[in-house]
Amino acid sequence: MNTKQLALSAAIAIGLGACNSEPASQFPAEPPLAGASIGGPFSLVNSKGETVTNDSLKGDWRLVYFGYTFCPDVCPVDVERMARAYANVKTGQPELAEDLTPVFITVDPARDTEEVVGEFAAAFSPDMIGLTGSDEAVAEAVNAYRVYATLGEPRDDGFYLVDHSAYIYLMDPDGQPVNSYDRATPPEAIAADIEHWMTS
Ligand code: NI
Numbered sequence: 486m487n488t489k490q491l492a493l494s495a496a497i498a499i500g501l502g503a504c505n506s507e508p509a510s511q512f513p514a515e516p517p518l519a520g521a522s523i524g525g526p527f528s529l530v531n532s533k534g535e536t537v538t539n540d541s542l543k544g545d546w547r548l549v550y551f552g553y554t555f556c557p558d559v560c561p562v563d564v565e566r567m568a569r570a571y572a573n574v575k576t577g578q579p580e581l582a583e584d585l586t587p588v589f590i591t592v593d594p595a596r597d598t599e600e601v602v603g604e605f606a607a608a609f610s611p612d613m614i615g616l617t618g619s620d621e622a623v624a625e626a627v628n629a630y631r632v633y634a635t636l637g638e639p640r641d642d643g644f645y646l647v648d649h650s651a652y653i654y655l656m657d658p659d660g661q662p663v664n665s666y667d668r669a670t671p672p673e674a675i676a677a678d679i680e681h682w683m684t685s
Contacts, residue, residue: 532600570679
């Protein structure tokens with residue numbers, strides 16, 4: 486065996502060793518959204534009329550979804566997915582769920598009053614909080630999370646749709662972005678991802 490062959494066999498041995506002892510992680514080393522400009526200060530109100538801010542949630546991991554309760558299709562499906570992901574964590578790792586809060590923030594404060602967002606969130610999970618506020622306060626939150634939301638033209642009866650982006654964001658206890666999940670991600674996969682980042 487010459488030097489070249491030795492080096493090659495050593496490299497193979499190291500490669501195999503690493504492969505046997507530690508299978509490649511399905512998770513990246515860093516959170517996918519590390520350093521992204523998503524999140525920031527906001528000041529909204531919950532169903533009890535209490536002010537909830539980015540700072541008042543400090544210390545809690547959060548799942549954050551922006552939508553509106555009159556949404557005919559997308560929002561209920563997405564919020565159900567967020568609730569199921571949360572329930573999955575709560576069942577499997579209840580101690581983690583204690584430090585995790587699912588949050589629904591309306592992009593349609595004119596119709597989504599404190600009572601309406603509260604009832605909507607509670608229908609999916611008793612632990613989910615629904616937040617609304619003035620147009621300005623909601624706009625601040627929407628802009629902080631880089632959410633896209635545009636009110637559609639009202640019908641004759643006044644009903645209107647809201648076109649909006651639809652991501653579930655995982656935020657860390659400092660309100661920094663960790664990851665986002667689109668509608669292609671099933672609740673079990675979201676739960677596994679949450680558990681990974683909460684424990685790494
Ligand atoms: Ni929607």
